[in-house]
Amino acid sequence: MRFVALLAKVLLSMALTLAFVDVAVRLALPREPRLEDNFSAAYLQRAICGDGLWRKTVFVGDSALWGYRVAAGDAALTRLNHDGVPVENLSFEGGSVVNSYALLRVMDMYGVRPNALVFNVNLKEFNRADNQYRTLYPALEQLVWSDLSPAQRALLQQTQKPTLDARIDHAVSGGWALYGMRADIREMLFGSADAASAVAEVTHRLSGESARSAASHVPTPARFLGTYDLTALNDANVEVQFLRALAARLRREHIPAYAVLTPTNHGLLHDYIDVPAYAAQLSYVTRILHANGISVLNYDRTFAPDEFLDNDHLTVAGNVHLATLLRRDLPL
Amino acid sequence: MIDDANVDVPGARDVEEVLRTDPIAWVLGTRLTSPWVLGVVLAAIVIAMVVLGPSTDSRFIYTDF
Numbered sequence: 001m002r003f004v005a006l007l008a009k010v011l012l013s014m015a016l017t018l019a020f021v022d023v024a025v026r027l028a029l030p031r032e033p034r035l036e037d038n039f040s041a042a043y044l045q046r047a048i049c050g051d052g053l054w055r056k057t058v059f060v061g062d063s064a065l066w067g068y069r070v071a072a073g074d075a076a077l078t079r080l081n082h083d084g085v086p087v088e089n090l091s092f093e094g095g096s097v098v099n100s101y102a103l104l105r106v107m108d109m110y111g112v113r114p115n116a117l118v119f120n121v122n123l124k125e126f127n128r129a130d131n132q133y134r135t136l137y138p139a140l141e142q143l144v145w146s147d148l149s150p151a152q153r154a155l156l157q158q159t160q161k162p163t164l165d166a167r168i169d170h171a172v173s174g175g176w177a178l179y180g181m182r183a184d185i186r187e188m189l190f191g192s193a194d195a196a197s198a199v200a201e202v203t204h205r206l207s208g209e210s211a212r213s214a215a216s217h218v219p220t221p222a223r224f225l226g227t228y229d230l231t232a233l234n235d236a237n238v239e240v241q242f243l244r245a246l247a248a249r250l251r252r253e254h255i256p257a258y259a260v261l262t263p264t265n266h267g268l269l270h271d272y273i274d275v276p277a278y279a280a281q282l283s284y285v286t287r288i289l290h291a292n293g294i295s296v297l298n299y300d301r302t303f304a305p306d307e308f309l310d311n312d313h314l315t316v317a318g319n320v321h322l323a324t325l326l327r328r329d330l331p332l
Numbered sequence: 333m334i335d336d337a338n339v340d341v342p343g344a345r346d347v348e349e350v351l352r353t354d355p356i357a358w359v360l361g362t363r364l365t366s367p368w369v370l371g372v373v374l375a376a377i378v379i380a381m382v383v384l385g386p387s388t389d390s391r392f393i394y395t396d397f
Contacts, residue, residue, distance in 0.1 A: 006367050013371020014378075021379060038387070182382050194387040 018178075025177045029185070033078045034066060034089040036187040041139040042173055042180030047090065048107055053114045056086045057332060060103045061120035062095035062132070064262050068313040076314070076322035085332045086115075096125040096132040097239045098156065101246040102144045108253075109147055117255050118330065119246070121285050122262040122312060123278070126239045127229035134238040135159065142170060152245075155238045219310040221271055227311060228269070230277035233284045243285060247292035258330060259289045261298045263322065264312050267305030297329050 031051065035044070059065055059077055066089065067075025073082075077089040090103060100119040107114065125132045135157050136144070142160060145153065160166055173180035183193070190198035204210045233240050250257040261282060266274060282300060289296050302325065307318030314322060326332070 009367035010371040010374065013368045014375045015371075017372045017375035018378065021375070178379065179382055182385070183387060185383055186387065189383065195384050196386055
């Protein structure tokens with residue numbers, strides 16, 4: 001009996017400590033200027049529900065809007081935020097039209113209606129060979145999957161199978177913030193996916209491997225062979241189907257919406273995309289957007305080659321330029 | 333017959349005195365045996381495992397060129 005009382009006290013003390021830490025994590029975990037590159041479903045839910053999106057212009061899209069390979073503070077949308085413009089960057093690496101549609105559905109699920117929505121359309125993601133094609137980001141998939149129609153689910157490639165441990169993991173993540181946001185906490189603490197990866201990165205830096213890798217990371221036209229599929233777009237393309245669904249939903253819900261045609265490095269990709277088939281694809285998606293009353297910001301040819309890191313990711317100077325254009329073209 | 337319990341060993345310190353003057357002995361001797369402190373320690377171990385554990389998330393890996 002004495003042992004049972006002792007055990008009860010230990011368990012109670014443990015539960016109280018974990019509960020205290022859980023509350024502290026919920027209240028004190030910093031809100032980052034943009035989503036981390038390994039954000040969790042719990043963090044995304046927190047960002048959607050707790051950041052006052054009803055008064056903000058929300059940006060959803062891919063790494064081009066997110067600010068790939070530039071520091072968070074140098075990304076175009078963070079610059080707008082620093083200037084006092086009420087924008088929220090919910091773009092992420094691996095974003096696409098399918099993911100933008102899913103994010104809008106998640107906002108709907110939580111009763112959040114943004115003041116305005118801006119999304120980008122990147123033609124490379126309409127390529128069936130692209131790894132973003134018909135694929136949801138895992139954290140987003142976790143939140144939205146059951147809310148999608150069976151027909152929509154059938155179009156997508158599910159990354160997380162509904163196994164028993166996945167269900168347990170989701171249930172625990174839902175009730176325990178520290179566990180649910182462990183990926184975000186690790187990113188904030190270590191600047192990497194986990195402690196072991198952080199140590200590996202330091203080792204690579206010290207051994208010179210990182211420098212060698214960066215030196216070999218030079219964008220040449222040959223590296224982008226096959227990045228764009230210039231076959232005429234039609235409704236057999238999953239991204240086209242979700243673009244239609246996204247545009248129609250925005251119109252139905254009367255959400256002011258703007259689509260950015262992603263800045264593209266025509267200097268680098270001249271041999272592949274400066275052809276009528278590419279222009280036809282741009283016209284095709286523009287028609288879908290206009291038909292649903294969505295304003296199109298065509299930045300496809302707006303940026304100079306030296307403002308790009310590669311085919312569609314902007315340098316720091318490119319991000320400054322993008323911030324200037326967005327401020328000029330959007331009612332911010 | 334000599335009663336051992338009542339024998340004063342020269343140089344030996346009273347247990348209470350040790351606990352009062354030696355902080356490590358105080359923690360090990362009293363606090364860790366408290367079930368409340370043990371619960372906090374176990375919770376700290378769980379938290380450390382969650383935070384320091386390996387990433388098993390099926391994150392999207394951006395395929396660079």
